Amino acid sequence: MSEATAKQAPNTRARILNAAESLFMTHGFEATSMRMITGQAGVNLAAVNYHFGSKDALIQEVFRRRLMELNRDRLAALEAEEALANGAPLKPSKIVAAFFGVSLKMAADTEHGGATFMRLLGRTYTEPNEFVRQFLAEEYAEVVQRFMNALYRALPEVPREEILWRFHFMMGAMSYAIAGTDALKLFAGDFDDKDPTRLMPRLMSFLLGGLRAPLPEELIESRTIRRDAA
Amino acid sequence: MSEATAKQAPNTRARILNAAESLFMTHGFEATSMRMITGQAGVNLAAVNYHFGSKDALIQEVFRRRLMELNRDRLAALEAEEALANGAPLKPSKIVAAFFGVSLKMAADTEHGGATFMRLLGRTYTEPNEFVRQFLAEEYAEVVQRFMNALYRALPEVPREEILWRFHFMMGAMSYAIAGTDALKLFAGDFDDKDPTRLMPRLMSFLLGGLRAPLPEELIESRTIRRDAA
DNA sequence: ATCCTGTTCAAACGTTCGTTTGAATCATAC
DNA sequence: GTATGATTCAAACGAACGTTTGAACAGGAT
Structure with a gap:
């Protein structure tokens, strides 16, 4: 369910953005962890730091x-x-x-x-x-x-x-x-x-x-x- | 500064409540840690769990x-x-x-x-x-x-x-x-x-x-x- | 085939989190 | 004084956090 939730996006970046936006809305910034984001986006944990640098930058x-x-x-x-x-x-x-x-x-x-x-x-x-x-x-x-x-x-x-x-x-x-x-x-x-x-x-x-x-x-x-x- | 910030309250319970209320307002729930609360209240870390049971209960x-x-x-x-x-x-x-x-x-x-x-x-x-x-x-x-x-x-x-x-x-x-x-x-x-x-x-x-x-x-x-x- | 660049991955990093523990301290009643 | 119950304390617990690492993998260009 969690992986399938992410929109079938072409690239990793967009998948992360979509998942993050959704999760930030639901749980707030602090309560949304990188593992929740990458989990829902169906990407590796390190992908956020690779593509955006940090959680704040995301x-x-x-x-x-x-x-x-x-x-x-x-x-x-x-x-x-x-x-x-x-x-x-x-x-x-x-x-x-x-x-x-x-x-x-x-x-x-x-x-x-x-x-x-x-x-x-x-x-x-x-x-x-x-x-x-x-x-x-x-x-x-x-x-x-x-x-x-x-x-x-x-x-x-x-x-x-x-x-x-x-x-x-x-x-x-x-x-x-x-x-x-x-x-x-x-x-x-x-x-x-x-x-x-x-x-x-x-x-x-x-x-x-x-x-x-x-x-x-x-x-x-x-x-x-x-x-x-x- | 942090200890003096807390109102000079008679009992530990009230000091915790005052500090927590102030910090929750400033930083939100998730971003406010027990150590911040007890620090500002000038009480021991374990005091929150002793008096209230848990952070959620607080x-x-x-x-x-x-x-x-x-x-x-x-x-x-x-x-x-x-x-x-x-x-x-x-x-x-x-x-x-x-x-x-x-x-x-x-x-x-x-x-x-x-x-x-x-x-x-x-x-x-x-x-x-x-x-x-x-x-x-x-x-x-x-x-x-x-x-x-x-x-x-x-x-x-x-x-x-x-x-x-x-x-x-x-x-x-x-x-x-x-x-x-x-x-x-x-x-x-x-x-x-x-x-x-x-x-x-x-x-x-x-x-x-x-x-x-x-x-x-x-x-x-x-x-x-x-x-x-x- | 080889190198290069961009990307993904599993694993671990050090830190901070909320909570628990067991001894120390205090107040009060006997 | 000593026993008793409530409170405080320093220290540690395991878990989760954001981030880093270095190897593995991909696909062109040379």
């Missing part, structure tokens, strides 16, 4: 492979909207849909392990592994900056710090959405986790509702301006 | 100690509101404030390690450790049921499944809010993480905006089909 590679693709798609989605807008500020809904829509699309891709990766990624923001977090920051820097700028333009009346926080909150909601029904089953024993198609509109409604919520009263310093940013 | 105890207090406070806050309402359905804002207000209050308590625990807890929903998750489910069952019932009454026109999902999303947002600025700094290098007082109204606005957002269109059986959800 972790980094698992992330890089997917994250670059994910962020490339995110930027592409944003740029597509910006091209349509012709210089005008984008609607917040378009920006949010570009970022989180791409995320959920990858999360829905169970075929090529995208779902596995997204659940792993969601847990990683708050995970303590130092060098993974730093690597994540570097890979995310440009993308987040671009999306934040788009949001700043879209919501000029909202303090930037507030937008930053709300984006943070949205990331949390998405993370749990993708971590998905495992956590939900904790609450509601009998839960229907079928039909992940519905997740996207569900989450999008929630995110936009949160993003466009009235500002906390104390932030509305002087004026009564506060109109729902739409 | 983890469980770390959770139980705090979680029971947290959930007790949550229920108390809910019941206080219900007493005021005199049988009438509660406003969603009151329910959300009861649950997440108590959570953030504990998260703000850096004095007694509450902040440490909440960050640990936030990561744990999506963490893979099997028996921790199961334990979490048991401890949460009653509280979540009570809050969900309150929300069902408060929002009778919203499908229950939708409320469940949105509660799930809210938990995610809260988790990231508490995990806090560490993750935020990944995005915005220069970030002002001072003044956690502002976090509560910030988060509350976002959560309520998400909870009360319009339902995704496809859930509104009333025709007018369209493309992407605005």
Whole structure:
């Protein structure tokens, strides 16, 4: 079973990456041993160190492979909207849909392990592994900056710090959405986790509702301006 | 430094619990060794096994100690509101404030390690450790049921499944809010993480905006089909 | 056939893990 | 004081960890 689990991959490298991604998701980084990885991949124990150098380098590679693709798609989605807008500020809904829509699309891709990766990624923001977090920051820097700028333009009346926080909150909601029904089953024993198609509109409604919520009263310093940013 | 870090506690048991809670938060479960724990607690290595039996039992105890207090406070806050309402359905804002207000209050308590625990807890929903998750489910069952019932009454026109999902999303947002600025700094290098007082109204606005957002269109059986959800 | 380069393999490396042991120490009651 | 039970301690246990080693194997190019 363990050997057969690995995708029938052409080369050893890819088999290791696939097995590692899956196991990291299931057990976490620390609890996943090299012997588990090589066992599931059906390769020799030394293969990881030969092809990647170390376990840490393998972790980094698992992330890089997917994250670059994910962020490339995110930027592409944003740029597509910006091209349509012709210089005008984008609607917040378009920006949010570009970022989180791409995320959920990858999360829905169970075929090529995208779902596995997204659940792993969601847990990683708050995970303590130092060098993974730093690597994540570097890979995310440009993308987040671009999306934040788009949001700043879209919501000029909202303090930037507030937008930053709300984006943070949205990331949390998405993370749990993708971590998905495992956590939900904790609450509601009998839960229907079928039909992940519905997740996207569900989450999008929630995110936009949160993003466009009235500002906390104390932030509305002087004026009564506060109109729902739409 | 390592010995002095431990709170000057009367008995060995409490010193171990404090050190373990802090270290689990910082490094995760697997990456925290017994020697790290006993080292920081300033007790003998064998003390953990003597007082708790095993590392797993210690983890469980770390959770139980705090979680029971947290959930007790949550229920108390809910019941206080219900007493005021005199049988009438509660406003969603009151329910959300009861649950997440108590959570953030504990998260703000850096004095007694509450902040440490909440960050640990936030990561744990999506963490893979099997028996921790199961334990979490048991401890949460009653509280979540009570809050969900309150929300069902408060929002009778919203499908229950939708409320469940949105509660799930809210938990995610809260988790990231508490995990806090560490993750935020990944995005915005220069970030002002001072003044956690502002976090509560910030988060509350976002959560309520998400909870009360319009339902995704496809859930509104009333025709007018369209493309992407605005 | 030979050399070279890339890859796989079984075996072992030293380290750290959670746990156990048995003696030493403490507190309390007799 | 001495006996008794609870706690602490230094030391060691076997197992699992990530990594390294050196030989074996593959397939071209010369």
